[in-house]
Amino acid sequence: MEAVSQYLVTLLADKFDVDPDAVKPGSTLAELELDSLAVVELFVTVREQWGVELDDSDSAADLTVEDVARLVADQLPDDSGPVEATDPGTPR
Amino acid sequence: MTGHAATRRTEPLAVTGIGLVTPAGLGTRATWDRVCAGVPTAAADPELAGLPVPFSCRVPGFDPRVHVGVRQAWRLDRATQFAITAAREAVADAGLDPLSWDGRRVAVVMGSAAGGVTTYESQHSRLLRTGPRSVSPLTLPAFLPNMAAGQTAIALDARGPALHTSTACASGATALIVAAMLLREGACDIAVAGGTDAMVTPLCVTAFSQMGALSGRAAEPAAASRPFDADRDGFVIAEGAGVLVLERAGQAAARRAPVHALFVGHGSTTDAHDPVAPHPEGRGLREAFLRALATAGAGPADVDHINAHGTSTPLNDAREAGVLRRLFGARPPTVTSTKGVIGHPMGAAGSIEAALTALTVSHQLAPPTANFRRPDSGTGGLDLVTGGVHKHPVRLALSASAGFGGHNTVLAFRPPESSIPVPF
Numbered sequence: 001m002e003a004v005s006q007y008l009v010t011l012l013a014d015k016f017d018v019d020p021d022a023v024k025p026g027s028t029l030a031e032l033e034l035d036s037l038a039v040v041e042l043f044v045t046v047r048e049q050w051g052v053e054l055d056d057s058d059s060a061a062d063l064t065v066e067d068v069a070r071l072v073a074d075q076l077p078d079d080s081g082p083v084e085a086t087d088p089g090t091p092r
Numbered sequence: 093m094t095g096h097a098a099t100r101r102t103e104p105l106a107v108t109g110i111g112l113v114t115p116a117g118l119g120t121r122a123t124w125d126r127v128c129a130g131v132p133t134a135a136a137d138p139e140l141a142g143l144p145v146p147f148s149c150r151v152p153g154f155d156p157r158v159h160v161g162v163r164q165a166w167r168l169d170r171a172t173q174f175a176i177t178a179a180r181e182a183v184a185d186a187g188l189d190p191l192s193w194d195g196r197r198v199a200v201v202m203g204s205a206a207g208g209v210t211t212y213e214s215q216h217s218r219l220l221r222t223g224p225r226s227v228s229p230l231t232l233p234a235f236l237p238n239m240a241a242g243q244t245a246i247a248l249d250a251r252g253p254a255l256h257t258s259t260a261c262a263s264g265a266t267a268l269i270v271a272a273m274l275l276r277e278g279a280c281d282i283a284v285a286g287g288t289d290a291m292v293t294p295l296c297v298t299a300f301s302q303m304g305a306l307s308g309r310a311a312e313p314a315a316a317s318r319p320f321d322a323d324r325d326g327f328v329i330a331e332g333a334g335v336l337v338l339e340r341a342g343q344a345a346a347r348r349a350p351v352h353a354l355f356v357g358h359g360s361t362t363d364a365h366d367p368v369a370p371h372p373e374g375r376g377l378r379e380a381f382l383r384a385l386a387t388a389g390a391g392p393a394d395v396d397h398i399n400a401h402g403t404s405t406p407l408n409d410a411r412e413a414g415v416l417r418r419l420f421g422a423r424p425p426t427v428t429s430t431k432g433v434i435g436h437p438m439g440a441a442g443s444i445e446a447a448l449t450a451l452t453v454s455h456q457l458a459p460p461t462a463n464f465r466r467p468d469s470g471t472g473g474l475d476l477v478t479g480g481v482h483k484h485p486v487r488l489a490l491s492a493s494a495g496f497g498g499h500n501t502v503l504a505f506r507p508p509e510s511s512i513p514v515p516f
Binding site (some may be wrong): 016017041 | 222
């Protein structure tokens with residue numbers, strides 16, 4: 001859970017230009033100014049990085065950072081890390 | 093009635109800004125310096141390792157997070173990132189500020205042969221490799237060909253016409269012609285125009301290789317792009333963007349803008365012959381030269397320099413040299429193909445070379461053609477600039493481009509009449 005949370009903070013800062021200090025466990029994705037496409041891109045990136053399933057439905061923007069971290073962590077075996085290191089850069 | 097005789101002389105336009113993102117360097121100054129030094133940029137390309145042609149000309153040190161910002165970097169294709177970066181440099185060079193201009197009077201015209209093909213190719217690979225849920229939601233807005241124009245307009249708050257032109261390797265030159273038409277029609281007061289492409293991708297390079305269009309000199313990439321040389325064996329693929337700011341000359345003078353060059357004429361024709369092979373006698377290219385001269389109010393004897401299309405392919409260079417010999421044989425101008433240094437940046441070529449031609453008339457310096465050693469029977473008879481820059485009076489210079497589909501464009505530039513110094 002901690003590793004996933006740290007990963008999310010880094011991803012939000014590096015790819016989505018979110019101020020790391022603004023990322024609190026209770027911050028929703030909408031509050032972090034992610035638009036609908038950015039939310040989908042976030043979930044695509046997380047799914048690929050951690051090998052998990054995430055539902056990017058219309059309500060996904062209302063999820064908090066902690067919610068997303070838990071959704072990922074609940075699908076992971078203990079102590080597992082990312083499945084691959086993906087480039088969080090352009091849509092490639 | 094011949095086409096060129098029916099062409100009206102055009103009102104001159106001022107080139108008040110230039111922005112370049114090329115394999116020769118990030119920015120106009122870096123590009124100009126390396127082009128004048130005649131140092132080729134082709135090198136082994138790790139992204140093409142294992143392919144039949146594993147080398148290219150890449151833009152050095154381009155970091156999209158720095159040049160378009162973290163928030164935008166992942167939303168834009170590489171070609172659009174280049175376009176915005178070059179456009180911002182051109183606008184700043186023109187002494188203009190998007191925060192204070194009337195965006196309704198600013199047009200953007202951006203040419204591209206392939207649009208966001210980097211995105212298209214990579215996302216298609218993802219779809220096949222890991223399934224539909226791994227495809228970026230930004231795929232479509234990143235790869236649509238009009239997005240270089242649309243996103244540049246957003247970046248500059250340009251709210252006049254924003255248009256995309258696509259005439260393959262002439263796309264950037266066509267964009268400048270369309271921009272000139274918009275200015276002369278009064279559809280805008282400022283046109284930010286040029287071309288961009290980022291086609292150094294595994295599929296594009298393989299496809300060109302399968303056509304036999306690329307040089308195969310993998311053992312010596314730096315010597316591979318050799319326009320007009322007897323030992324040329326194809327072009328070297330490149331990437332980049334070139335953007336000019338164009339204004340009506342009177343308006344540029346009124347705001348005391350530094351002017352690099354005057355854009356005084358253009359010709360645009362089609363071979364109507366073959367989708368990829370140039371017309372054997374260069375029918376359309378010759379006519380494009382004549383139309384450009386007619387609109388510039390000039391004749392062949394007035395031309396002092398030509399920035400040739402000069403791709404380094406056996407067919408193009410022989411055809412183009414033949415046209416130049418027949419048109420300018422009595423008083424040959426100096427000729428350069430800057431593709432010896434930069435390679436062939438596809439739809440960006442026409443605008444990058446237009447910028448280099450504007451700098452040629454601005455500085456009265458003709459850059460050299462890299463890697464040229466000796467002509468063959470098809471490419472002889474030209475006054476090719478080799479070795480280093482050639483300083484001579486350049487009162488009228490032409491930039492020629494051609495593209496698959498049979499497109500031909502020729503742009504005409506004169507030195508500025510004002511004495512306001514340009515930055516370099």
